[in-house]
Amino acid sequence: MMDNIYYYFNQYNLSDIEKEELATLIYPIFIHPEFQKRMTREYMHHGTITLGEHIIKDTITTYILCRKKSKKRIINLDLALKISMLHDLYTFPWQNSQEKTSFFHKHGFRHPVEACINATYWFPEYFKDVKSAEIIIDGIMHHMFPLPVSSVKNNELDKMELNNFDNFTKLDKDIQYIIIKSMKRKRFAKISFSRSLYYEGRIMSKADKKVALSEIKNFSSAKALLTGKNKKIKKGN
C-alpha cells in the first residue's frame, strides 16, 4: 500500500526526504478503510479522478505550498495536511447520486459539513486537543471558499439533509459545538460565506482550487459540478 502512495509522490518534484516526511504524516489516514474505499472507482470525483487520488494530489500540493510559505511564517504542517486528507471525506459518491435535496443543501454546499462529521467520527484521536480540533474543523468547513457552505440557524443540523446526521449525534458535545460554531460563522440565510480563520485552512483551500482546475478538463466533468450528473461515469466503471 505504501508503494501506492509513492506512485503519486513521484509525479511531483519532491526529494526522498520530503517524500518520507509526507508519507509518515499522512499514512495513518491513507490506510484507513474509509479512505481506501475512496481510492476505488466507486468514488469518482472530477473527471476520471477518484476522490482518494484528488485528496492525495491536494495533500502533496498543500505540502509544497506549506514548505514554500514556511520560510516567511510559522505554519503547522501536520494540521494543514490533516485538513487536506480529511477535507472531502463526504459520505456517498456525489455524481449520478439521484438525491433530491433543496438547493442550499446540494452536495457542493453541504459536503464540507459531512466531511467534518466523518473526520471527527472516524479519527477522534486527532480532535482531542481543542485548538487542533478548531483548526482542522474550520479548515474542512470552509475549504470551498470563495464558494459558501450550507448553514442552518440554531443547532438544527437535522434540517440539513446530511447523509451522516446519525454520526453527528454520537459525537462529543464539545466537538458538536466546534462544528456548529464554524458552520455558523458569517451565516447569511442558508449559507456561511467565510474563508478559514486559520492559515493552515487557507493554504489547503488554495491547493484544492489549483488541483481541481487541473482535474476538470472536459465538458462532462465541468457540467457535473452544476448538475450532479456525469454520463461518462457508468456504474462499475
Ligand SMILES: [Fe+2]
Ligand atoms: Fe470539496
Ligand SMILES: [Fe+2]
Ligand atoms: Fe477537494
